[in-house]
Every structure is written in structure tokens, then in C-alpha cells.
Amino acid sequence: MKRGLFLGMAGMAMALMATTGAQAQFGGLGRVLGSVAKEVGVPNFLSGPQPVSTSIKDATFADPSRDGFDAGTAQALTSLNRNDKGGFVLAPGHYTMLAQSYCLHAGTHGPSGGDGYLYAPVKGSAEDAVIAILQNSNAHPEIAQRDIQQLLWAIVARAKFEDLDNRLKLVAGQLLTTRQLASLNRNALSILTSSELSSVTGGLPGPLRTIVEAESQLRGMLSSGSSSYEDMERVAVLAGVAPMGAGSVDVPASRWSRHPDGYWVRYRPNGYTNTHVDIFVEANSSAVGKVYDPGKAIAVPGNTSRQRLAQSGRVYTG
Known part of the structure; x- marks a missing residue:
């Protein structure tokens, strides 16, 4: 368990460094991870897969040349034909939708007015499962x-996933394959005691420590079956x-972001649960006939202390 825990922590550390580019701020991170490895008696691994x-x-894919662009009157995105996913x-045209969206970065702040978000693809060791949940x-x-x-x-x-309550197990079985569920279980971490969590996070930089603690608390909450959604939300989405x-x-x-398929997409979250999505397709462009698949898209904040948001093709109704 401890080896798996450290691999996960090291992966988070490397991901955070890559996310922020803050080599100076986290210049001592390798030493911190090394000391943690020594303390828990595991090899000094400096990398590990992040689920997302x-x-x-x-x-x-940001396109500053489109700042102030008038895309014209918008039609409902849901008026377009949809594929089997x-x-x-x-x-051609301007399309809009208020879509359900999802927190994918526990221990960070939710969106706020004025924040800019950019398109990026879903990446990570669990990208297959994340995309499957969103598409299915x-x-x-x-x-x-x-x-x-x-x-x-x-x-x-x-x-x-085998420790989730029966209701969530049923939902998982509807959205994920047996192979995907088995893979998620293989890469799971055990629940830490308070003393174990303190020993692991004591020397970590503040932002990383907050994320590690939030994820550990969520593991316990999801496994206990006794925590409310609001309790989990308070842990995952920071206030203030x-x-x-x-x-x-x-x-x-x-x-706007210019998607690799040749159209433009813009994300304007109202909160982590819903995002106003705009799509613009020029007439006679190569994007006509291409597919915008929300399940493969993440709205990434310019402010790295805020939530990255998974997108979906489901309309948000409150």
C-alpha cells in the first residue's frame, strides 16, 4: 500500500510541477519526496501516473485573435445531429448550450466570474474510464x-470501486466495462489514518498538500457510504x-480556443456543475461534418488554483 501511495503522490507532484511550471517554487520538491520515501521505507520513485x-x-489552442469576435445569433447545440457517443x-454557424460539467481536480477552488477557461483534451492513466463515463x-x-x-x-x-456503496456500484456498472472497473481497482490507494496522512503530507508544499489531503478524505467518504454529497463537495471544491x-x-x-478539428469552442462556467459552451463553425470549413465530443474535452482554467472541468453532452437544468 505504501509503495502505491508514494507512486500516486509522486505522480501528483510531477503533475503539479508540469501544470504550474513552477520549478522555482517547488525546487525542493524532489528532496521532500525523497524524505517521504525514506520515512515510509519505499524506493525513491519520482514519477507515477495521474488518473487525470x-x-x-x-x-x-487559445486564439486571442478572436477576442471580441461577434459569432452572430446562436442556435441550440442540441439542434444538431448526434452520433452514438x-x-x-x-x-456552419454559432451554437450554444448550458452543459453539465464536473470537477476533476479535488482540493482546488471552483470557478468564479471573470475566469477564463481553455479547451484541452482528456489525458491521464484513467482517461479511458473518464471519457466512457461522460459519453455513456x-x-x-x-x-x-x-x-x-x-x-x-x-x-x-x-x-x-469495490468499496463504493451499492448505489454507486450500480451506476458504475452502467457506465463502465468490467475491464475498466478492474483497472480502476488495481490502481486504487488505501485509506490513510490521520497519522499516516500527517506523516506523508507534513513536508509538502501547501497546494500539493491540500490536494493530497482532499483526495485522501474523499477516498474515506466514498468508501464509508455515510457522507453526504454536500460533505464531499466541501472537501473537493474549496471555498473563499x-x-x-x-x-x-x-x-x-x-x-475562444481553436479546436484541432478546425472549429472554435469557448467555455464560460457558472460554477463547477454547469458551463456555458459556445461552438462556432465557419461556412465551407473543414470542420463541417466533424464531431464535437464533450466527453473528450476539459475546460482548463488560466488560474491553476481553480478547478479543471470535465464537459458533457447533457443539458444542465439546475
Whole structure:
């Protein structure tokens, strides 16, 4: 268990360094991880897979030339044809949708007015499972958004799916294959006692320590079956004023991203649970006939201390 724990922590550390680019701020991180490895008696591994690793460095599609662009009157994105995964088959024009979205970075702050978000693809060791949940949920409108969010928290926190309550196990069985569930269980971490958590996080930088603690608490909450959704939300989504995280970039809230398939997409979250999505497709462009698949998209904040948000093809109704 301790070896798996350290691998997970090291992965988070490396991901945070890559996310922020803060080599100076976390210059002693290798020494910290080395001391943790020595304390718990495991080899000094300096890398490990993150279930979701998408970060600001992956959001390379910002298009400042479209700032102030008038896309014209918007039509409902849901008016477009959809493929078997719930993706939208694009036609020329401006389309909009208030979509359900999901927290994918426990222990960080939720969106706030004025924050800019950019498109990036889903990446990480559990990207297959994350995409499957988001895509397959389109065919299951009876599954509550909160249940989907809890499954995603279970993934980012590396909880054991076999330890989830029966209701969430049933939902997981509807959205994931047996192979995907087995893979998630293999990569899960055990629940830490308070003393174990303190010994592991004591020397870590503040932002990383907060994330490790939040994920550990979520593992316990999801396994106990006695915690309310609101309790989990308080742990996963930090309240209060968000500082500017190291490595943040200035992203206006109105900024578009040019998708690799040739269309433009813009994300304007109202909170972590819902995001106003705009799609613009030029007439006669190569993007016509391509598919916008929300399940493969993450809205990444310019401020690295805020939530990255998984997108979905489900309409948010409050």
C-alpha cells in the first residue's frame, strides 16, 4: 500500500510541477519526496501516473485573435445531429448550450466570474474510464449528475470501486466495462489514518498538500457510504478567494480556443456543475461534418488554483 501511495503522490507532484511550471517554487520538491520515501521505507520513485493529468500546458489552442469576435445569433447545440457517443455533428454557424460539467481536480477552488477557461483534451492513466463515463451518461438521463460526479471523484481520488456503496456500484456498472472497473481497482490507494496522512503530507508544499489531503478524505467518504454529497463537495471544491496559482496565465473570460478539428469552442462556467459552451463553425470549413465530443474535452482554467472541468453532452437544468 505504501509503495502505491508514494507512486500516486509522486505522480501528483510531477503533475503539479508540469501544470504550474513552477520549478522555482517547488525546487525542493524532489528532496521532500525523497524524505517521504525514506520515512515510509519505499524506493525513491519520482514519477507515477495521474488518473487525470490534463493541465494548462495541454491548453495550447487559445486564439486571442478572436477576442471580441461577434459569432452572430446562436442556435441550440442540441439542434444538431448526434452520433452514438452523444457527440454533436457540426454544421456552419454559432451554437450554444448550458452543459453539465464536473470537477476533476479535488482540493482546488471552483470557478468564479471573470475566469477564463481553455479547451484541452482528456489525458491521464484513467482517461479511458473518464471519457466512457461522460459519453455513456448521455444514454442514461435517469442517472443523476451528482452520481456521475461522485464516480469522477472516485477516479481522481483513486478510491476502490469495490468499496463504493451499492448505489454507486450500480451506476458504475452502467457506465463502465468490467475491464475498466478492474483497472480502476488495481490502481486504487488505501485509506490513510490521520497519522499516516500527517506523516506523508507534513513536508509538502501547501497546494500539493491540500490536494493530497482532499483526495485522501474523499477516498474515506466514498468508501464509508455515510457522507453526504454536500460533505464531499466541501472537501473537493474549496471555498473563499482563490489565489493566483503558480504558472497561471492571463485568460479573458471571452477567449475562444481553436479546436484541432478546425472549429472554435469557448467555455464560460457558472460554477463547477454547469458551463456555458459556445461552438462556432465557419461556412465551407473543414470542420463541417466533424464531431464535437464533450466527453473528450476539459475546460482548463488560466488560474491553476481553480478547478479543471470535465464537459458533457447533457443539458444542465439546475
